[in-house]
Amino acid sequence: MKALIWTIRVVLALVMAGLIAASGMLLYSFQVQKADPPVLLGYAPFTVANGEMTPSLYPGDLAILRMGPECVPGDIVAFRKEGELVLRRVVGTSEEMYITQQEAFGQPDVDLLDPAQVEAVCVTYLPGCGTVAEFLYSPVGLAILVVLALAVLVVPVFLSGGSVKPEGPQVDYGAAPPRPQPRPQQPRPVQRRPAATQSDWWDEEEDFGAPSKPQPRPQTPKPQPVRPRQEPVAPPPPAPTRRSGGSHYKPRH
Secondary structure: OHHHHHHHHHHHHHHHHHHHHHHHHHHHHHHOOOOOOOOEOOEEEEEOOOOOOOOOOOOOOEEEEEEOOOOOOOOEEEEEEOOEEEEEEEEEEEOOEEEEEEOOOOEEOOOOEOHHHEEEEEEEEEOOOHHHHHHHOOHHHHHHHHHHHHHHHHHHHHHHHHOOOOOOOOOOOOOOOOOOOOOOOOOOOOOOOOOOOHHHHHHHHHHHOOOOOOOOOOOOOOOOOOOOOOOOOOOOOOOOOOOOOOOOOOOOO
16 A cells, blocks of 8 residues: 555656646746747647637647648648737648638638748647646746645655654663574483383283273164054854754743
């Protein structure tokens, strides 16, 4: 986490340093050298003031100009007209002169442009950034950049370094005691055990007892199938016997 925070701080420091350096150089070119627009490393920021080049460039856009007269048909060039820097697109040539046009009107200009009058060529533009660029290379803008850099980079460093302080009296415990060195380990003497005799074995058997034999595991009787109970069948009554000597029976009195 700390490495990420320091990486972000380094990136912000590089960005802020670049902005402050560019702002200072543009301010020096504009205020001291009286360059209009101010030049930085062969390039100049130019704020579009009118709508003559719409729809390519709108008022308030920031056109980045490369200083020099080298151009080809199709480029947007910057030159002086009545002491003011204007932008036009080169649409052709005629007798070693450039034919220019304002895109807002869609008609070529009446006057031809001498190649020696070309001061710069537009290489790119930033929509709506013209006012911001003018503010950055102004004295107030440079001062705000410096204050913002201090607020973003320097103040957090001071806060993180001095905000946390230990409470209570400070006690000086002196230098840390030396770390004790481990003692060399001496080999322990090997104690030989006397040979065991038969009496020793008997003593051990008396002390610990003879090992018990494993007891057989009780077997659970298997359940017998239940048979249905049969009721006893009564024997049939004896058949009456017939007596010989007559069919009439007389009871005895």
